[in-house]
Each structure stands twice: as structure tokens, then as C-alpha cells.
Amino acid sequence: MWTFDHLPRASLQKHYQFTPTPQWTKHVIQSSARLAEGCSASFVSADGLVMTNHHCANACLDALSDKNHDYFRNGFYTSSLAEERQCPAMELDRLDSIKDVSADIDRATAGKSGAAYSDARQAIEGRLTKECVDGNPTRWRCDIVSLYHGGQTALYRYRRYQDVRAVMAPEQDIAFFGGDPDNFNYPRYDIDLSMLRVYENGAPVHTPYLPFNPNGPKAGELVFTSGNPGRTQRGLSAAELRFQRDVINPRMIESNTLLEGMLWQYARESDRHRQESQNTFFLVQNRLKAFSGIQESLRSSSIIAQRAQEDDALQAWINADPARVKQYGTPFRQVDAALTTSRTLLPRYVGLRQALRGIAGTALTLVDGTTQRTRPDAQRLAGFHDAQLGEIEAELGAQTPFYPELETATLALALTTLRQQLGTDDPLVHTLLGHDDPDSVAAHLVQSTTLSDPKNRLALWKGGDKAVKASSDPLIVVIRRLYPAYAALRKHFNDDVTAPLNQANTRIARARLAHAQSLGQADERYPDATFSPRLSYGTVTGWTQNGHAIAPFTTFGGMYQHATGHPPFALPQRWLDARSALKPDTKLDFVSTNDIVGGNSGSPVIDRNGHAVGLIFDGNLPSLAGDLYYDITQNRAVATDTSAIISALRTVYHEPTLADELSHGHR
Amino acid sequence: MWTFDHLPRASLQKHYQFTPTPQWTKHVIQSSARLAEGCSASFVSADGLVMTNHHCANACLDALSDKNHDYFRNGFYTSSLAEERQCPAMELDRLDSIKDVSADIDRATAGKSGAAYSDARQAIEGRLTKECVDGNPTRWRCDIVSLYHGGQTALYRYRRYQDVRAVMAPEQDIAFFGGDPDNFNYPRYDIDLSMLRVYENGAPVHTPYLPFNPNGPKAGELVFTSGNPGRTQRGLSAAELRFQRDVINPRMIESNTLLEGMLWQYARESDRHRQESQNTFFLVQNRLKAFSGIQESLRSSSIIAQRAQEDDALQAWINADPARVKQYGTPFRQVDAALTTSRTLLPRYVGLRQALRGIAGTALTLVDGTTQRTRPDAQRLAGFHDAQLGEIEAELGAQTPFYPELETATLALALTTLRQQLGTDDPLVHTLLGHDDPDSVAAHLVQSTTLSDPKNRLALWKGGDKAVKASSDPLIVVIRRLYPAYAALRKHFNDDVTAPLNQANTRIARARLAHAQSLGQADERYPDATFSPRLSYGTVTGWTQNGHAIAPFTTFGGMYQHATGHPPFALPQRWLDARSALKPDTKLDFVSTNDIVGGNSGSPVIDRNGHAVGLIFDGNLPSLAGDLYYDITQNRAVATDTSAIISALRTVYHEPTLADELSHGHR
Known part of the structure; x- marks a missing residue:
């Protein structure tokens, strides 16, 4: 999970006789992308064609569906640009630059703690983001990324694309063949693919792209994944x-x-x-x-005991030198204190946030956002700076589907849970429920709110604090009543948990770095995942599980063998029809030792020539522990082979135009 | 939680100037009872009238209900014996005698381990139970009770009563006022009461009983609870x-x-x-x-760390003397080994057992029970000895309600979970599902099985192994196919987890007892709860929670103040109507320091005169940790006051006959 400005060149050269050149690196960066909602993607033609997972386009396929079309289940197909349809609320971002801003943050927060530290940090982050966006928040997105737990802070700037259209998606039954029972297991037999296209000013954009290698990778081959691992805690x-x-x-x-x-x-x-x-x-x-x-x-590994020893050793290393004591102090003690506070605040603060999902979350965004906007930019919380308001507006204005019965059930369950956890007499519960029960409160709010219509959401957003304060929308009214208590809880949490944890972790991270440098090991480290662009390398290799060797590749033949005809092992009709026309030994899915986690979904697998050879869509079960550590003997990334994608497009879906665009690199 | 044959007389005399006489003890034992399904109860008139909780009679009230009557929700009322209705499948047991059989067990299992130990233990338990039942399993129930984790084994003999009739139950909304939000919280405002009557040969039985004290207890008063705490792990x-x-x-x-x-x-x-x-x-x-x-x-207490120190200290005490090493060995090491095995077996063994609930569980009982019956008594598993077959037959023959949609949903969810946990290719999953999905398998089995009718269950049970093997009932067929794998898993678990854990725990318990005796502290110990009769003492006392003093009593007035009109805080109409006729300061519920856990539901609270002053129905939140330890500053038992019961019967429910029976002690 290396950052693109700190690739492990020496290691790659030593083990694989490969050194990424600056051109190679730039090509990979510019051909890679991030979907704002939490996935990765890549450009696979010069005409803005994008490859990502089916499960990364679920929300889009859902939203485009109506009572006559279930695109999620039955697939989405086009044969011309005119048939491509915009995905509501979808945004694609491409990395433009990385800048180290650690020194700016340090200067602004020096000598501060608690609320003063939070405020100063908020202000400097707001200023840096604002400068970066350069007055054009629709074009640029700028994220402050805290690397090495605050040991380093970087400013990542992305080019934003908000007109992303659906081009092709196969049926859910082949995208997610084996369903939940097979999820995170292997062997897999899935084409977890969707094809999108990025537009600007009504026409496809032109960008660098990864040429499509129609043969996929070979066993043992060195491969890279370029994506946005969401979060690790190593x-x-x-x-x-x-x-x-x-x-x-x-x-x-x-x-x-x-x-x-x-x-x-x-x-x-x-x-x-x-x-x-x-x-x-x-x-x-x-x-x-x-x-x-x-x-x-x-629970079962020795990771906590090991880490406790490392922590003790680091504190001992600090204690051994008065200069280090002065610089790093006793950060582990500070962590303990912050966690004690966190434990007392969590039930109410996190409980309330979890309860306010769906349409109630939208109402909270409106009340919170318009209140934040009344303040000078530097005094707002992260997420509400001027440079970030475009994202909120895009979300509020999106034509996302609204299912009243599902919203009611979800909200009623959330309110029931909150009342159960905080007790009937808690003031938050009282504000939300009054003398009523969760089911009727939820039904009333969902039925009577006007916020399901993006026009109304945008009107309130544009009307700002004044419009929201004047609104008689019942959901806005109840969230407005709740807001002071919510804001106070959040401030308490930010000041007494987040701020001291940030400070302690920065000191721990820097002490670790200094300690590693003193041992000459500083180059062997990469920062925890932060949903920002990373490159991981590995080889196409199976593994051994409970004494059984698991082969790296699966084939179309294996897929047909596992098709029972019953969900989730039922193949779509198109696949049953195409059986005789497909070669059974065509590679379908493969595993590799690449280090990926959630957020990497939709990442391209890239060979040393910079060509696409696969599409990441899952990890094996051991890879779930990748959140905490990476184990090369067990962790595997799971990808769809490009050879299966090409075969499916030509033989199963009869989409020659699309297959040709992939083969030629342009329309 | 003292056993009746080992009461803490010295302690009671010292702290409360009270010594339970043999007459007092016998009177309490004979007035107390256990409901076989997992509750406690007491006789409160000479004519077999029994007091227990509303929530202990839920299943009965459900079963008596039909589409025109919801007795669970609206209450059940009678004004003559003729209107009292038998509760299907309900059994009440009254303790008859306790016998220490530790020496018999030791002799039979000496020098054995693993499967040999399991078999020998099974055989001796079967023999002891059979002798105890004395050829009349309908009249007597005999349970082997392992006390002090095997440090002592006792044979408990109960007089069985299988004709238990519903006499009166209030509405669910007053029995469980405050619902789930208030459950395990205090203050409470509930009358969690049901009145039953035990019949024999068509007439009420005559038994000793607890005279009803219509004034309830006073603050600070010494009170006892006599009941059957289910299980603790102290x-x-x-x-x-x-x-x-x-x-x-x-x-x-x-x-x-x-x-x-x-x-x-x-x-x-x-x-x-x-x-x-x-x-x-x-x-x-x-x-x-x-x-x-x-x-x-x-997670939050230091109990595990404390216990680890105690375990280490005990092993050190053993190690300090070669004679002790010979007698007790290294039992903690044996525990570790058994738990390691348990961890590998649990997903399949416990997973399968959890999946086979409801009607599938009935099918398993039929296949398992009839198979066990083909063996000599001594070779059967616990639960299937001749002396216990009456209980199985009663359960199979009971007219319990059967809701096909709910059964289907429950079974489908259980099968989905099992497939998810064991994987699609697991043989158990394959046997259950074949190529089908859980939903259609569950729907088919529930629709086509004939086991919902007790007549068919009993026919198979009486037909024995031959009838079950010949049955074409689809549910029996699938369970029959599954049975060999299930039985093998169970044997593996019993031989390699249960048996070594039992042996190790017996050695630990005896070493602890010997260690305590060497320190002169052996009399201060009581065994963990085992759903067998126990006496607990305490005083009517509030406690301090988050700095707030909680008063011991609540009143009718407080209840009316908390009635919002919306569930679960809506009072039944009868209570709204009776408001002006009730005294607001009448005591409703109270807390005491009595040590109770699940299974104590329905226990009487008894004063030093042996009179009923309350009815246990809940514990406060800290009492949930009573499973692991008892903390007198925090743990509280929650009871309904007898003064509230008498007032409610006379003024709210207009049941003078029943109130008079309680006041006079007979009809």
C-alpha cells in the first residue's frame, strides 16, 4: 500500500528486476481513479471508458431502474453513446498532485491542546484546502490526508468528474455468482464488472488509459494494483x-x-x-x-500481545534519553485517557449518529451544513469548508431512489435501538420520540417530510440557515430541536477524544519513525490506508488452506460445474445459452498476493508494461485481517481476469463495439 | 444461592438474629416449585393455587388463545374452577428429597478418561436415576445435579404435576409495563403475575403453602427468595x-x-x-x-485477571505438595486443551444444533430419541434414560401452537446462517439443502411435514425406531440423513470436550475446597446455580447509580405518572378506569439485595415468618453480571409487592374470590 511519491523501488528491483520509471508511475496515476462513494476504478480507453466493479455501481443501477426495469438484477446494456445514462450522485476523481503539508500543520498547532488544538487544526486545514481548490471547487477536490497516524500530513488534489454514465453491466447473478456464501471465499466464479464513461460538457473525456491485455496474467507473474484502500489500522x-x-x-x-x-x-x-x-x-x-x-x-491472533510489547519497547526507548522524553513524552498514557473518555461518550454520540441514517441523515446534513456556513471558513468543521460545499450540494441534489417503507423500517429500527441503549428518560430520546413510539414517529416523519425530493433539499440548502430555521418540514423541525445537543456531544468528542488521540498518535508515529531511522529501517514502512491512491505489488499465486492447495486460477468450466440452477448459484439465461460457444479453459478469476482492503474494489490489476490484466473485486477470508496486518502466506486479492471479460463481452453479451474499444484503446 | 441442605445458619444468626428451623426450611421447600420450562413458582393456598410470573405463563396464554381471544395481551380471567383451563405442555415440579451421590459417581468412573469416562458416567447416572424414579416416571422426576463444578454430585427428586391450569393473568401491558426499554432497569411499575392451579385426578391438589401477607415487606426487612436460579459461572x-x-x-x-x-x-x-x-x-x-x-x-471488569491470579495461586498450592500433585495434577492445562478442541468443533456442532430449532428440533428429537431407545438404558445419553422418556413424550404430545409462516422464516434464517458459516460445500449443508436455497427448503419442509400435529408426533414416538425409519415425512427423511453426522459430532464433542472439562473441573473444585478447608473458609461457599432449588437472603434496600440514590419501592402513583398512553407505556383500560379507586401510595414494586439470576423468575419473596411478601420478576442491569459474580452494592432483585397484587385483584380486576383465597389461604 505504497504512496505514489514513495514507491519501494529498491525492493522491486531486488526481487523482480523491475524499477517503476517516473513515466510508468505517472501513466498509472493518470489512468487510475477513485469513486467518491468508496471504490476504485481505471480508465481503459482514450475515450473516457472506465472499468470498475458491478458492486461499485449498485447504487447507480438501482437508481436507473424503475418498475419495468431492474438493471441491477438483469444487467444494463448499450450499443451507442446516446444510450449511456448518467449515474445520479456518482462522482469520479483522478489524482492530480500530492503535497507534504506537515510543517504547515505543525506551525499552526504548536503548543496547543484540547479545544484550542482542534480549532487551530480546523483553521489551517480549511486554509490549505481553500488555496488548493483555487476558487474552483467543481473542478478540484482537495483532501487533507493524515499519513502514519499524523506522522506526516499530505494534501491530495483530485480532478473531479461529476458526469459519469453507465455503459454496461452484466447480471447480478454472474457479477455475484455464489452470493454471500462464496463472498470472501475462494475459488470464485464471478464477473464483478461494470463499465462506465466519464463525460464533460456532454462529450466523453479524453484521458490516459491502461491498454487492455486480453490474455490476463500468467501464474507467478508480478502484478500491481492501483487503488484506494479505505482504512487499515496496522x-x-x-x-x-x-x-x-x-x-x-x-x-x-x-x-x-x-x-x-x-x-x-x-x-x-x-x-x-x-x-x-x-x-x-x-x-x-x-x-x-x-x-x-x-x-x-x-481475538485469536497474538497481535495485541505483540503490539503491547512493541509499545512498551518504544516507550522504553523514549525514556532512555531525556531529549526524547522531552520530544515524545508519554503518548501511550494520553491514548489511555482519551479512550476512557471515548467509552463514556460513545453510546450517546455514536448511537445518535447511527440512528440518524437515510432521510434523517439528510435532514441533519441540512441543519448542520447551513449552521456551519454561518461561520467564517476557518471556524467550520472538516467537511464544511467552502471548498467542500460542492460535494454536499451534489449529494443533496442527486436523484437518489427513495423507498418510503424501507426508510420507515430503517428509521423505526434505529430509533428503537437508540431508546433501548440510552433509556426512555434520556433527553435525546425524549426529543426524538416525545411520548410516541418509534414506529409511529418514523412513519409520520417519512410520510410527511418533503426532503425525498432533491428540489426541496436544494432549496433549503441554497436558502441557508434562514430557510432551514423557517422550515416547517417535520423532519427538519425535529432535527433542529436535536441539533444543539448533537453539536455539543460532537464538540466534547472532538476536543476530548479525537484531538488528544491525534496528538498522541502523531508523537507515537514520529517516535517510531525516529526509532526505525536509528536502526536504518525507515524505508521499509508504508502508511496505513486512508482511502487515497496507493500502489501494491504481488504475484499471481495460490495458497494453502487447511492443508489443501488452492490454485490461483478458476475457469468458465469450473463455473458451469458449480451452477446448480438455484440462487445464488443460478447462472443468467445468457450464460446458459452461451455455454457451448465458450472455451471451458478460459481463465475466469485469479488470486494474487497483492495487499488490498475495502476501497480497493474496482482496482485494475496491472502488469509491468502498464497494461490491465485483471479487475480486483474481493479478498479471501484471511485478507479481512488485513485491516490489522498483512500475511503473505494467507492474504489473497481476488480478481476477474481480463480474458474472461473480453470473452464475455464478445460471446455472451454480443457487445462487439465495447469489446473493440477495449482491444483498440479507443472507440 | 444456598442449597437447602447447606444453609448459612451461622451467618444468618450473626447478622439478622434469625436461624431457619428444620420446620421453617421444610415449609419453604414444600411451598416452592419449579416450572419445567425454566421458571420458579410457589403455592399460595392450600387448594393448589400457584403464583408465578406472567412471562412464565406466556407460552400457556399463547397456546390457549385463538383468533377471537388474545389472552396474552388482554389477560385471562376466571370466576370458578370450571373456567380454569389446562396449560398445554406445562409441568410443575416440587422438591421431594436431595441425596449426595458423589461417592457412587467416583467409584463408577475411577481411572477412566475420554469415551470410557463418558460411557461410565452415563451408565451410573442412568442407574441412579432409574432407581430414584422407582418405576413411576409420571410421578417422580430425578435429576443428577453436578454442584461445585463436579466437586459434589447430588440426586434431586421432584414430585411431578402435569395438570397445571390457568386461573388468572393480567394484561401484558401491565405485566410488562415499560416493555423492553424498562426491562432490567429500575424503577419499574409492573404486575408480572400469573395465577395457576395444580390439579390431580381432576381436582385441585392440597399442599403446604405460603400464607399471603397483604402488606408486603418494609424497607430494610430481611427477606428470602426460594427459587431455581438457572445457571451461574462464578x-x-x-x-x-x-x-x-x-x-x-x-x-x-x-x-x-x-x-x-x-x-x-x-x-x-x-x-x-x-x-x-x-x-x-x-x-x-x-x-x-x-x-x-x-x-x-x-470486557470491562477485572474478573478475568483476578481469576487468572486465583488459578495460578491454586496451581502453586497444588505444586507445593507431591501428594496434592498426585491427587489434582495440572487441571488448568487440561482445560486449555479441551477448549482448543471445542473451538474447532463449535462452528459445526453448535451451529447445527442452533439451526435445528422449532419443528426441525422436534424431528431431531424423534430420530435421536427413537435411536437411543434401541440401546440398553445404561448406554444412552443423558436425557434419554427410561426415567426421562415421560418428559419427552409429554413435550411431543403437547398441543403447542404452530405458525407455519413464522416456522418457515425461522428455519430459512437458520439454514442461511448455517450455510454462511460452514460454506456451501460443507457436507452438513449439502445434506440439508441439496442444490436448493434455504428459503425454498424451509418452505417445503414446513408445508409438507405432518409433525405439527401432536398425534403424528406421538405415533412416530410410540412406533419407535422402526416407525421413524419407515416414515416418509420429508422433515424426518432429511433429519434421518443428517443424523449419523450429527451423532458423530456430538460424540466427538462429548468425549473430547465435555468429558475432559468435567474431569478437570471436578479436580479444580476439589482442590479449591481442600484449599479453603486448609484456611478454615469452607463454610462460606455455595455452589454455582444449576436450575435446582436454592434459598437466597437479603434485605429490601435501594442502591446508588451514577451518583443517584434509587429508592427501594415504587407506587401506583408513580406508575400513573409514567403512563404516556403509547406502547410500551400504555396502561390497559381497566387500569385507567380504576385510577380514582386506587391509593396512589400503595407499594407496587420493590428491590432487594437477594442474589438471583434467570430461572428465579416467579420466585416468592418470603419474610422470616414464612409468609409471601413479593414476587420476583426481574433484576437490575448490574445483576446480569451475577452470572459471574455477586456485588452487594449494585445487584438488585426486582419484585412485585403483595400489597399491589391484592389491591389489583380486588379493585382493578374485581376478582374477590381469588383475593379471598389468597387472604384466607384456601378457597
Whole structure:
């Protein structure tokens, strides 16, 4: 998970006789992209054609569907530019530059702590972001990225594209063949693909791209993935790992399991309910596997005990020199104190945030955002700086689907949970429910709010604080009443948990770096994932699981063998029809040792020539522990082979235009 | 939680100037009872009138209801014996005698381990039980009770009563006022009461009983509870506590949370669905609170670290004397080994057992029970000895309600979970699902099975192994195919987990006892709860929570103040009508320092004169950690005051006959 400005050249040369040239690196950066909602992608033709996962386009396919078309389930096909349709609320960003701003942050926050530190940090981040956006927030997106847990801070600037159109997506049954039972397992037999196209001023954009290698990779071959791993915690202290195990993960697992049970039953009620809920259900199941995998690893591995020893050793190294004591202090003690505070604040602060999802979350964004906008830029919280308002507006204005029954069920469940956790007499619960029960409150709010219409959301957003204060929308009214308590909780949390943790972690990270430098090991480190562009390298290699060797490739033949005809092992009709026309030994999916985590979905697999050979869509079960550490013997990235993609487009979907565009690199 | 044959007389005399006489003890034993399904109860008139909780009679009230009567929700009322109705499948047991059989067990199992130990133990337990039942299993129930984790083994003999009739139950809205938000919280405002009557040969039985004190207890008064605490684990080793925290509890919490989410949505679908699922939903929520409370305590308290020190100290005490080494060995090492095995077996063994609930569980009982019956008594597993077959038959023959949609949903969810956890290619999953999906398998099995009719269940049971092998009932067919794998898993688990854990725990318990005796502290110990009769003492006292003093009593006045009119804070119409006729300062509920856990529900609170002064129905939140330890400053038992019961019967429910029976002690 190397940052593009700090690639492990020496190691690559030594082990693979390959050194990425500046041209190679620039080509990969400019051909790679990030989907704002949390996926990775790549340009695969000079005419703005983008390759990503089917599951990264779920929300788009859902939104384009209507009662006569279920594009998510049945696929989406076009044969001309005119048929390509804009994905509501989808944004694609491409990395433009990286700048180290550690010194600016240090200067602005020197000698400050608690609220003063939060305020100063907020102000400098706001100023840096504003300068970076250069007065054009629709064109540029600028993110402050805290690397090495604050050991380094960088400013990442992206070119934004907001007109992204659906070009082609296969059926859900082949994109997610094997369904949840096979998810995070291997062998897999999936073409988890969607093709999008980026437009500007009504025409496809022209960008650098990864030429499509129609043969895929060979066993043992060196391959790269370029993507945006979401979040890892490989640098957490032992105390924070324990906090994850004992507080955060149980909470996340329980709330998502409850939601999973609810959605499971909701989907069984009717075909409409199944269609409405399938996207959320998939997200919830994915999140659950991730959290459960991490939790399993925290419970059964020796990672916490190991980290505790490392922490003790680092503190001992600090204590051994008065100059180091002065510089780094006792950061682990500060972590302990912040976590103690966090434990008392979490049920109300995080509980409330979890309860306000969906349409209630939109109302909160409106109340919060318009209140923040009344303040000078430097005094606003992260996410609400002038440079970032474009993103909020795009989200509020998007034609996202609104399912009243599902919204009501979700909100009612969230309110029930909140009341259960905080108790009936808690003031937050009282503000939300009054003397009423969660079900009728949720039904009333969802039925009577006008916020399901993007026009109304935008009108309030543009009307600002005054319009929101004057609004009689029942959902706005209740969130407005709740807002002072929410803002106070957030401030308490930011000042007494986030700020001291940030400071302590910065000191820990810098002490680790200094310690590593003193041992000559500083170049062997990469920062934890931060949903910013990273390059990972590896080879196409199977692994051994419970004594069984798992081969790196699967084939079309294996897929047909596993097709029982019953979901989730039912193949779409097109695939049944095409069986005799496909070569059974065509490679379908493969695994490699690339280090990926959530957020890497949709990453291209790239060969040393800079050509696309695969499309990342999953990791194996052990890779879930990748959040905490990477184990080359067990962790595997799972990708669809480009040879399967080309065969499917030509033989199954009869899409020669698209297949030709991939083969030639342009339309 | 003292056993009746080992009461803390010295302590009671010293602190309360009270010594229970043999007459007092006998009177309490004979007036107390256990409901076989997992509750406690007491006789409160000479004519077999029994007092227990509303939530202990849920299943009965559900079963008696039909589409015109919801006795669970609206209450059940009678004005003559003729109107009293038998509760299907309800059994009440009254303790008859306790016999120490430790020496018999030791003799039979001396020098054996693994499968040989399991077999020998099974055989001796079967023989002792058979002798105890004395050829009359309908009249006597005999349980082998392992006390002090095997340090002592006792044979408990109960007089069985299988004709238990519903006499009176108030509405669910007053029995469980405050609902789930208030559950395990205090102050409470509930009358969690049901009145039953035990019959024999068609007439009420005559038994000793607790005279009803219509004034309830005073603040500070010494009170006793006589009941059947289900299970505590206060004697677990540190390794087992860690296993609970890391393996067992997460599993239980996740599976029940998933079920909770499903049932929550199921209940919202229609009034019928709500009625069908309310009993299960309540059980699931209760179970969740219990497991979550224990888990919270394991995570945040120092109990595991403390126990680890105690374990180390005990092993050191053993190691200090070669004779002790010879006698006790290294039991903690044996515990570790058994837990390692348990961890590998749990997903399949426990996963399968959890999946086979409801009607599938009935099918398993039939296949398993008839197979066991083909063996000589001594070679059968616990639960299947001749003396216990009456209980199985009673369960199979009971007219319990059967809701096909709820059964289908529950089974489909269970099968989905099993497939997810074991993987699609697991042989167990394959046997259950074939090439089909969980939903259609569940729908087919529930629709086509004939086991919902008790006549068919009994016919198969009576036909024995031959009838079950010949059955073409689809559910029997699939369970029959599954049975060999299930039986093998169970044998593996019993031989390699249960047996070595039992042996190790017996050695640990005896070493602890010997160690305590060497320090003169042996009399201060009571065994962990085992759902067998126990006496606990305490005083009526509030406590301090987050700096606030909680008063011991609540009143009718407080209840009316909390009645918002919306569920779960809506009072039944009868209570709204009676408001002006009730005295607001009448005591409603109270807390005491009595040490109770799940299973104590329905226990009488008894004063030093042996009179009933209250009815246990809940504990406060800290009491959930009572599974692991008892803290007198925090743990509180929650009871309904007898003064509230008498007032409610006379003034709210206009039941003078019943109130008079309580006041006079006979009809």
C-alpha cells in the first residue's frame, strides 16, 4: 500500500528486476481513479471508458431502474453513446498532485491542546484546502490526508468528474455468482464488472488509459494494483486494538447484524421489497464480514500481545534519553485517557449518529451544513469548508431512489435501538420520540417530510440557515430541536477524544519513525490506508488452506460445474445459452498476493508494461485481517481476469463495439 | 444461592438474629416449585393455587388463545374452577428429597478418561436415576445435579404435576409495563403475575403453602427468595471465562441479534404476525440482555485477571505438595486443551444444533430419541434414560401452537446462517439443502411435514425406531440423513470436550475446597446455580447509580405518572378506569439485595415468618453480571409487592374470590 511519491523501488528491483520509471508511475496515476462513494476504478480507453466493479455501481443501477426495469438484477446494456445514462450522485476523481503539508500543520498547532488544538487544526486545514481548490471547487477536490497516524500530513488534489454514465453491466447473478456464501471465499466464479464513461460538457473525456491485455496474467507473474484502500489500522497501539475488540467492533457487529435480520425479512415480503433493499443488504453483509474478520483476528491472533510489547519497547526507548522524553513524552498514557473518555461518550454520540441514517441523515446534513456556513471558513468543521460545499450540494441534489417503507423500517429500527441503549428518560430520546413510539414517529416523519425530493433539499440548502430555521418540514423541525445537543456531544468528542488521540498518535508515529531511522529501517514502512491512491505489488499465486492447495486460477468450466440452477448459484439465461460457444479453459478469476482492503474494489490489476490484466473485486477470508496486518502466506486479492471479460463481452453479451474499444484503446 | 441442605445458619444468626428451623426450611421447600420450562413458582393456598410470573405463563396464554381471544395481551380471567383451563405442555415440579451421590459417581468412573469416562458416567447416572424414579416416571422426576463444578454430585427428586391450569393473568401491558426499554432497569411499575392451579385426578391438589401477607415487606426487612436460579459461572477458570468472552458470547449475541432483527420486522407485517411472534421475540430480547450484560462485565471488569491470579495461586498450592500433585495434577492445562478442541468443533456442532430449532428440533428429537431407545438404558445419553422418556413424550404430545409462516422464516434464517458459516460445500449443508436455497427448503419442509400435529408426533414416538425409519415425512427423511453426522459430532464433542472439562473441573473444585478447608473458609461457599432449588437472603434496600440514590419501592402513583398512553407505556383500560379507586401510595414494586439470576423468575419473596411478601420478576442491569459474580452494592432483585397484587385483584380486576383465597389461604 505504497504512496505514489514513495514507491519501494529498491525492493522491486531486488526481487523482480523491475524499477517503476517516473513515466510508468505517472501513466498509472493518470489512468487510475477513485469513486467518491468508496471504490476504485481505471480508465481503459482514450475515450473516457472506465472499468470498475458491478458492486461499485449498485447504487447507480438501482437508481436507473424503475418498475419495468431492474438493471441491477438483469444487467444494463448499450450499443451507442446516446444510450449511456448518467449515474445520479456518482462522482469520479483522478489524482492530480500530492503535497507534504506537515510543517504547515505543525506551525499552526504548536503548543496547543484540547479545544484550542482542534480549532487551530480546523483553521489551517480549511486554509490549505481553500488555496488548493483555487476558487474552483467543481473542478478540484482537495483532501487533507493524515499519513502514519499524523506522522506526516499530505494534501491530495483530485480532478473531479461529476458526469459519469453507465455503459454496461452484466447480471447480478454472474457479477455475484455464489452470493454471500462464496463472498470472501475462494475459488470464485464471478464477473464483478461494470463499465462506465466519464463525460464533460456532454462529450466523453479524453484521458490516459491502461491498454487492455486480453490474455490476463500468467501464474507467478508480478502484478500491481492501483487503488484506494479505505482504512487499515496496522499502526494502532495495543490500547486502541483492545478498544476495537472490546468496544467498537462489538457495537458495529451488533448494529449491523440487527439490520441484516430486519432486511432479510423485509426482502422476503415481496419482489418490490427485495429490489428496494438488495443494495443496502449487500452493503450490510459486506460490512459484517469485514468487522467479523477483524474481530476474529483480534481475538485469536497474538497481535495485541505483540503490539503491547512493541509499545512498551518504544516507550522504553523514549525514556532512555531525556531529549526524547522531552520530544515524545508519554503518548501511550494520553491514548489511555482519551479512550476512557471515548467509552463514556460513545453510546450517546455514536448511537445518535447511527440512528440518524437515510432521510434523517439528510435532514441533519441540512441543519448542520447551513449552521456551519454561518461561520467564517476557518471556524467550520472538516467537511464544511467552502471548498467542500460542492460535494454536499451534489449529494443533496442527486436523484437518489427513495423507498418510503424501507426508510420507515430503517428509521423505526434505529430509533428503537437508540431508546433501548440510552433509556426512555434520556433527553435525546425524549426529543426524538416525545411520548410516541418509534414506529409511529418514523412513519409520520417519512410520510410527511418533503426532503425525498432533491428540489426541496436544494432549496433549503441554497436558502441557508434562514430557510432551514423557517422550515416547517417535520423532519427538519425535529432535527433542529436535536441539533444543539448533537453539536455539543460532537464538540466534547472532538476536543476530548479525537484531538488528544491525534496528538498522541502523531508523537507515537514520529517516535517510531525516529526509532526505525536509528536502526536504518525507515524505508521499509508504508502508511496505513486512508482511502487515497496507493500502489501494491504481488504475484499471481495460490495458497494453502487447511492443508489443501488452492490454485490461483478458476475457469468458465469450473463455473458451469458449480451452477446448480438455484440462487445464488443460478447462472443468467445468457450464460446458459452461451455455454457451448465458450472455451471451458478460459481463465475466469485469479488470486494474487497483492495487499488490498475495502476501497480497493474496482482496482485494475496491472502488469509491468502498464497494461490491465485483471479487475480486483474481493479478498479471501484471511485478507479481512488485513485491516490489522498483512500475511503473505494467507492474504489473497481476488480478481476477474481480463480474458474472461473480453470473452464475455464478445460471446455472451454480443457487445462487439465495447469489446473493440477495449482491444483498440479507443472507440 | 444456598442449597437447602447447606444453609448459612451461622451467618444468618450473626447478622439478622434469625436461624431457619428444620420446620421453617421444610415449609419453604414444600411451598416452592419449579416450572419445567425454566421458571420458579410457589403455592399460595392450600387448594393448589400457584403464583408465578406472567412471562412464565406466556407460552400457556399463547397456546390457549385463538383468533377471537388474545389472552396474552388482554389477560385471562376466571370466576370458578370450571373456567380454569389446562396449560398445554406445562409441568410443575416440587422438591421431594436431595441425596449426595458423589461417592457412587467416583467409584463408577475411577481411572477412566475420554469415551470410557463418558460411557461410565452415563451408565451410573442412568442407574441412579432409574432407581430414584422407582418405576413411576409420571410421578417422580430425578435429576443428577453436578454442584461445585463436579466437586459434589447430588440426586434431586421432584414430585411431578402435569395438570397445571390457568386461573388468572393480567394484561401484558401491565405485566410488562415499560416493555423492553424498562426491562432490567429500575424503577419499574409492573404486575408480572400469573395465577395457576395444580390439579390431580381432576381436582385441585392440597399442599403446604405460603400464607399471603397483604402488606408486603418494609424497607430494610430481611427477606428470602426460594427459587431455581438457572445457571451461574462464578467458579469458571480464567481460561473458560476468556472462552466465554471470545467465542461463546459473541456467537450467542450475534445469532440472537440476527433473530431479533428478523422478528422485529416480522411482527410489523400484521397483527397476526405480531401475536405469533411476541413470545419468541420477548425470549430473544431477554436472552440478548443477559448475554450482553455478561459480556460487558467480562470486557470491562477485572474478573478475568483476578481469576487468572486465583488459578495460578491454586496451581502453586497444588505444586507445593507431591501428594496434592498426585491427587489434582495440572487441571488448568487440561482445560486449555479441551477448549482448543471445542473451538474447532463449535462452528459445526453448535451451529447445527442452533439451526435445528422449532419443528426441525422436534424431528431431531424423534430420530435421536427413537435411536437411543434401541440401546440398553445404561448406554444412552443423558436425557434419554427410561426415567426421562415421560418428559419427552409429554413435550411431543403437547398441543403447542404452530405458525407455519413464522416456522418457515425461522428455519430459512437458520439454514442461511448455517450455510454462511460452514460454506456451501460443507457436507452438513449439502445434506440439508441439496442444490436448493434455504428459503425454498424451509418452505417445503414446513408445508409438507405432518409433525405439527401432536398425534403424528406421538405415533412416530410410540412406533419407535422402526416407525421413524419407515416414515416418509420429508422433515424426518432429511433429519434421518443428517443424523449419523450429527451423532458423530456430538460424540466427538462429548468425549473430547465435555468429558475432559468435567474431569478437570471436578479436580479444580476439589482442590479449591481442600484449599479453603486448609484456611478454615469452607463454610462460606455455595455452589454455582444449576436450575435446582436454592434459598437466597437479603434485605429490601435501594442502591446508588451514577451518583443517584434509587429508592427501594415504587407506587401506583408513580406508575400513573409514567403512563404516556403509547406502547410500551400504555396502561390497559381497566387500569385507567380504576385510577380514582386506587391509593396512589400503595407499594407496587420493590428491590432487594437477594442474589438471583434467570430461572428465579416467579420466585416468592418470603419474610422470616414464612409468609409471601413479593414476587420476583426481574433484576437490575448490574445483576446480569451475577452470572459471574455477586456485588452487594449494585445487584438488585426486582419484585412485585403483595400489597399491589391484592389491591389489583380486588379493585382493578374485581376478582374477590381469588383475593379471598389468597387472604384466607384456601378457597
